[in-house]
Amino acid sequence: MADGTTTVSAPALRGFAPPARRSSLRRFAQRRSTTAVLMCLPLICLIAGLVVYPFFYSIWLSLLNRAMTRFIALFNYRYLLRSDTFQLVIFQSCFFAITAVFFKALIGFILAHVMHNISGKDQKLWRGVLLVPWVIPPALSTLGWWWMISGDYSAINWLLEQVGMHPVAWLASTWWARIWVVAVNVWYGTPFFMIMYLATLKSVPDQLYEAAAIDGATWLQKIRYISLPMLRNIISITVLFSLIVTFANFDIVENLTAGAPANTTHVFATYAFQLGIQSGNIPLGAAVSLFIFPILAIFSVFILRGVGRRAQEGI
Amino acid sequence: MAQVTLRRVSKSYDQHVQAVKGIDLEIADEEFVVLVGPSGCGKTTTLRMIAGLEEITGGEITIAGEVVNDVPPRDRDIAMVFQNYALYPHMTVFDNMAFGLKLRKFAKDEIRRRVDEAARILDIGELLARKPKALSGGQRQRVAMGRAIVRHPKVFLFDEPLSNLDAKLRVQMRTEIKKVHQTVRTTTVYVTHDQVEAMTLADRVVVMNRGVIEQVGPPQELYHSPATRFVAGFIGSPAMNFIPCRIQGRGNELTLRLADNLSFPLPPDRTQRYGANTDREMLLGLRPEHLTELKDQAKPNVVRLDSRLDVTEPMGMEILVHFRINGTAVCGRVDPSVRAMAGEILPMSADLNHMHLIDPETDRVI
Numbered sequence: 001m002a003d004g005t006t007t008v009s010a011p012a013l014r015g016f017a018p019p020a021r022r023s024s025l026r027r028f029a030q031r032r033s034t035t036a037v038l039m040c041l042p043l044i045c046l047i048a049g050l051v052v053y054p055f056f057y058s059i060w061l062s063l064l065n066r067a068m069t070r071f072i073a074l075f076n077y078r079y080l081l082r083s084d085t086f087q088l089v090i091f092q093s094c095f096f097a098i099t100a101v102f103f104k105a106l107i108g109f110i111l112a113h114v115m116h117n118i119s120g121k122d123q124k125l126w127r128g129v130l131l132v133p134w135v136i137p138p139a140l141s142t143l144g145w146w147w148m149i150s151g152d153y154s155a156i157n158w159l160l161e162q163v164g165m166h167p168v169a170w171l172a173s174t175w176w177a178r179i180w181v182v183a184v185n186v187w188y189g190t191p192f193f194m195i196m197y198l199a200t201l202k203s204v205p206d207q208l209y210e211a212a213a214i215d216g217a218t219w220l221q222k223i224r225y226i227s228l229p230m231l232r233n234i235i236s237i238t239v240l241f242s243l244i245v246t247f248a249n250f251d252i253v254e255n256l257t258a259g260a261p262a263n264t265t266h267v268f269a270t271y272a273f274q275l276g277i278q279s280g281n282i283p284l285g286a287a288v289s290l291f292i293f294p295i296l297a298i299f300s301v302f303i304l305r306g307v308g309r310r311a312q313e314g315i
Numbered sequence: 316m317a318q319v320t321l322r323r324v325s326k327s328y329d330q331h332v333q334a335v336k337g338i339d340l341e342i343a344d345e346e347f348v349v350l351v352g353p354s355g356c357g358k359t360t361t362l363r364m365i366a367g368l369e370e371i372t373g374g375e376i377t378i379a380g381e382v383v384n385d386v387p388p389r390d391r392d393i394a395m396v397f398q399n400y401a402l403y404p405h406m407t408v409f410d411n412m413a414f415g416l417k418l419r420k421f422a423k424d425e426i427r428r429r430v431d432e433a434a435r436i437l438d439i440g441e442l443l444a445r446k447p448k449a450l451s452g453g454q455r456q457r458v459a460m461g462r463a464i465v466r467h468p469k470v471f472l473f474d475e476p477l478s479n480l481d482a483k484l485r486v487q488m489r490t491e492i493k494k495v496h497q498t499v500r501t502t503t504v505y506v507t508h509d510q511v512e513a514m515t516l517a518d519r520v521v522v523m524n525r526g527v528i529e530q531v532g533p534p535q536e537l538y539h540s541p542a543t544r545f546v547a548g549f550i551g552s553p554a555m556n557f558i559p560c561r562i563q564g565r566g567n568e569l570t571l572r573l574a575d576n577l578s579f580p581l582p583p584d585r586t587q588r589y590g591a592n593t594d595r596e597m598l599l600g601l602r603p604e605h606l607t608e609l610k611d612q613a614k615p616n617v618v619r620l621d622s623r624l625d626v627t628e629p630m631g632m633e634i635l636v637h638f639r640i641n642g643t644a645v646c647g648r649v650d651p652s653v654r655a656m657a658g659e660i661l662p663m664s665a666d667l668n669h670m671h672l673i674d675p676e677t678d679r680v681i
Contacts, residue, residue, distance in 0.1 A: 207401035210368050215415035215462075216389040225414070229405040310405075 062287035076287040085263050093267040097246040100185040105239055107186065108193025115194065116201045134191035142255040145184045174264040177257050181265055185252050193238055200234045233307050240303045247292050268292050317379040317469035317502045318344050319365060324374035326360050334360045336526040337374060342504065347496050349505045351513035352523035359474055362506045366472050367391050379469055394463035395472040399479060400455045402447040409443040412461045433461040436498060453484045464499060473505040477512065489515060510550050522546045544678040547671060553603050553635060556645040560599040562589050571599065574641035582616040582667050589672055592681060600671035606647030609662040616667045627655045
């Protein structure tokens, strides 16, 4: 009898305990959140490999000496902050990013309104035409611009001569070079702002403008009291996004001026490239590129706080 | 004092589509006029032309004696309540109501006083600090009306303001609008596709169809003496029944013939009116309440009409019965005490004192 009970209960026990563990494992695997995490895993690995690792690695690099043999703490940063050239780079980067983003947003806003008031088929055509600068690879279009303004083959100088004016050495003068770098960036980036604002304008009910017209608003007051508040979130987000991209811009400056004349048009990215890759001081180059990070972090906090608040109010 | 006049006003799009085909309308000071009609009849276009939101293709609109064809909306001194309220989502209720006054550079105290007054009339005093998103449909509706009231405009324009509300709230707000008009007494033009709203609110109803005005008149007049087949069928619910018929006979001895074995003598007071239309295909118009169960006491010109019921719809205060007269489906109303069963024959009666005769060629009521 005792034997009988053991033979019966043993499989019963075996059959009971392990499935309990297995089923909880299965339940874990079948949970939607688990599936979701698993599906995101390739992306998480990709971001970790391409963003998180390089970020921390560049922090580590910036703390080494030129030969990357010795840990020198914040020496590279101290050196940079005391360097006149780098102070110029900070000024130029801020000037470049802020003016370029301001004009991109302003012209984009105006173009979006103009576009919004063009009807039907014509709007499609103009929208397509105005998107062209944005779809050409900037390295190529910058080359085109360089051709038009650089000393020897300059089409713009030719035009100036035709109307009896003196040619200008655009890229050899500090302020003209700075203005051109900004102008080319504005030319390239404005369509993005236009298309974002146009899409948002289309989602603003016409009746708000009609109600404002009946309430007594002029077109300027409609922009001030309806368009601007309704577009505030998208303006914040596009400005932040564009600030990030413009601060990190490399190809336009590198192709148009490469920092010339006398390093006065360098931005963080081109200066980091020059120091790190061309001059072979990788730790110093890493330190330069890391300067963008705290500046953008501060911008982001301020801008996103307003966006979150307005999103909650349903605007 | 604001009279609104429309003279031969028309609106066409792309030279092909004519939304409004030259309408004439006089709206008296302080009058509440409702434009009613089915979708696409041009009523909203007409309202938007009065507001200045839509350009006028032809004709002339005057507000308080001044031609406003080329006056922009902001200078017409009108206020409008939109179908979806069109409240500014980024402004509080107070700012929404004060916006028009601020743009017109009113003093702060005056703005405060007017907004408070409107808030009191509409009972939205405690909502002034909220944003539109935090309001219910009915509250938004009130705010939209408040925004119109504070302006003390010459004319109020309402564009289907109740169609986004649920049925119960709609009835409640209907009463509110009427109350507000009795308090504020401003010339009002109100657009709706709901004939019940039109009947209950209006001093005068304007029935529109396919870009033209079919009939203008007080609600009761439209109900009892419609001018056209469209008005007869549009006003009243359930709709008027139209039954093919013929007028036969001569002089004072006319009969109404519905089928070979179904004819009735016409009421003597109608013989002169209908005398010119004998022996032609006509339509008999009869409202459901004039097709009811046969009563014991015989009344003059009420004729018997036994009918097999197809469908019965008990409504509580009445029963709607559907049956056929010579193949034409009609609807009648009977007292709930009557035992009306589908498939059974019920002795019915038709009250020819309230009949309408329609010429199918012109669609006009004779």
